[in-house]
Amino acid sequence: MRWKILTGSGVLSAAICSCTAKTLLAATDPNVREDVSPSQTTEHTLTLKQAQVFFRHGARTTIHTIPKLKEACYDERVLRHQLPHTMFDLDMVDLETGGPKQNSKLDEHYAKKKLWGGCEAGQLTTLGQQQCFTLGLNLRDEYIYKAKLISEDYDPSTVFGRSTNIKRTIESLRCVMAGMFGAQNLRKIAPVKIYISASKKEVLFPNLAQCHVLEQNNHSVLFHIADKPEYKPNRLKLEKVFGVNFKDHVGLSFVGIRDDLVARKTHGFPVPDFVLPFWDMIEVMASKMMYASFCGQHKAERPTIMKLSTGPLMTMVLDNIQDMEENKRDAKKLFLFATHDSTMVGILGLLDIWDNEWPPFSVDIRFELYENQNKEKFIQVIYKGKARKVRGCDSTLCSLEQFRKAMKPYMIREKEFLSICNSDILEQIDKEIKEEEKGEIQTEEVREQSETPAGM
Template sequence: MRNLLTKAGLFGSMSVAFGSMWWSQQKTESDPITPNPASNSADASSASLYELKLVQVLFRHGARTPLKSIPDVIEAQWVPTLLEAPPHTHIDYVVTDLEGGPRPPAPVEDSYRTKILSGGTFPGQLTTVGMQQLYELGERLRKRYVEETPFLSPTFVPTEVYVRSTNIVRTIESAKCLIAGLFQQKQKDVVSILTTEAESEILYPNYHGCQLLKLLIGPRWAELSTLPGVAADLQSILSALGIAAHQHVDFILIRDDMVARETHGLPVPPALSSWRDTVEERAVDMICHLYEPGKREALQLSVGALLHMLLDNMEKKLEDSSAEANSRKLFLYSAHDTTLIPCLMALEIFDMKWPPYAADVTLELHQNRRTGDAFVKVSYAGQDQLIPGCSGVYCPLQEFKHVLSAHSLNPDIYRSRCNSTGRTD
């Protein structure tokens, strides 16, 4: 399987999701996200009918160094000064496991540290630009949930805010920068950023921890070169860039390096400029083929456990009258593009554009002030979304649960399916 995936070009932005597999064997990024026209005035004007109960934010890390440079082209210089942390992003924080114990080993992060990019930095490191992006996302959340709606305390309170990250430095640092922006570096206690061991991570498609997912995705990688237009376009761009035929390069790798350069104002190979739109399109074609929403199981195993956790958080908020449940107001999950894309697919709101650095999917739980009925409102990069299958932007909780029922998996079923070699696609 490892050789198969190597030949398929298993690099680029997919690297974090597939990092566990390797271990076991803008300008800003992208186009601006188009607002969903379904965010209509009727829903906006009805906001006063609803009381906000819980907010969950699933977000991509900020801009970073590339995971692998395009071979045989002029390399950008990824120098250490690009990684300096702005003083306003500093907070007092600690990284622990999910139970508050020591941070687990980080084999995916360790794999990045075995390579050095031209200029002296490691692949996949959060840059100053990325830190500022997450700080600004935190500021946007502050405006929404502290200033416009007095929902959160203006100072970080650990009983109000739960912070979880994948066990990778760029996502941990991204969470830290978001908190700094959200609470303007004001905190009543140390911020605990929780993470877990690689085998049990559910904040990205886990090919090491879920053997069935590995079996499902492997052949799809091998099929990518046969997709209509992909192989021909790839050969043309490799020829234009002067990349040798023996190099293992795909559109995801090319896009990753290209966007990283653009975001940091570093030179892009001139021959690549005319190919930019094609690179974006083909990279998305590849990722869509891997998850194939029409074939449910791969998408379900990629994001089902995460979706169940988000739903479970909402149901516990409504059902649990304990002091801890009542005080918890915000869940933050620091993750990756390979987290957001399958989530957007499961919600049927993927816009066929690669999620930019610092993009977020936010789920708000509301209760109707008159009836007590629960509703969910979803936004993507700050734009409210009408979820297919929902009767409005404020989606009745039962409708929202039904929408996710095709992909959500409780932990027991997820583990059982992952350990199975059977398929239901």
């Protein structure tokens, strides 16, 4: 069987693929199953109907700093310079009320931490702006010029932009849109509406503050996982190298150490020579912590943690697809979601394509909806520019029916979400959780860390 990917008005030249099996794009992908004979040469055309793009914000200033290590100089005049080719006015609308967006508690938290050089913690840098602008250029090539999914003129009836309620993701979305549609063009119709959810309703990252079960798991990972046999020997090495004890500093962990070092490396600041032999170990340990935070620490708890952390988001993805299937008037062709590394890890885990690597700045995951001449629909997931064979699917091109079946155990609506979140299910699954909490002193700082997704 030969598949040709077409668009509404042309050939998607970057994605034309003749392949045996139900595959698309990735004939050399080892995950692809060749289960259809090459002699079946009936040609079918696949038309791109919708794309949902989740991307991590661009490079940012550090959130955590390593005690006793001299801070890097984050010069605000250099690192927070606004790039003119990304600038246009935004109208930030509350998704639920339609009014102005609410204040961001996380931004207020970051504003309290001034870094050497004048920058605030966790802010998108000039480099991060350019990274997201470049992503926008790539999306323009794929979905405007090649796929012709949408017009090169921004049209809010076909494109939907949404960000988490944090300054760095809002700015990242602006830069991506500037890359796709051109800031000059967007200024002509500005302010451009983008949508932001109140924190209580947020699904674009694991909503720990609204879910006791997720908060418990995140707390366990941040404050106790480093004592476990898989982590402790490496923790002791780092404590010796940096001359600090993890337990003496709230938030100090493999994740926090990585955060400081990666921000230095990304922006061209020197990383101390004594750290370099431990770089790979820090990467591995921090990535494992992130996966444990948003996908569960043990096999038994993973279905529950993934359902709570990323199930609401995946439910939204499938709802958006259904709107397109039903030809609803407000169905969008392209969704742009500005998110975080925590979002990326959760999605990768849920799809069973986690590669044990921390998602880099401005990386994206795309859900593409295709339709053939018989009106049959298919899903393709792209990560780091490559089609992936996801959970429950036979190949990188997955029938929508098969994809829905694979995702069904993780789908969750608000009522069920709150019911599970307020239960003691995690304590039933993981007896260590309750033991860890005995005798703990829950300061305001500890509570704040516990309710904030690792990495944020």
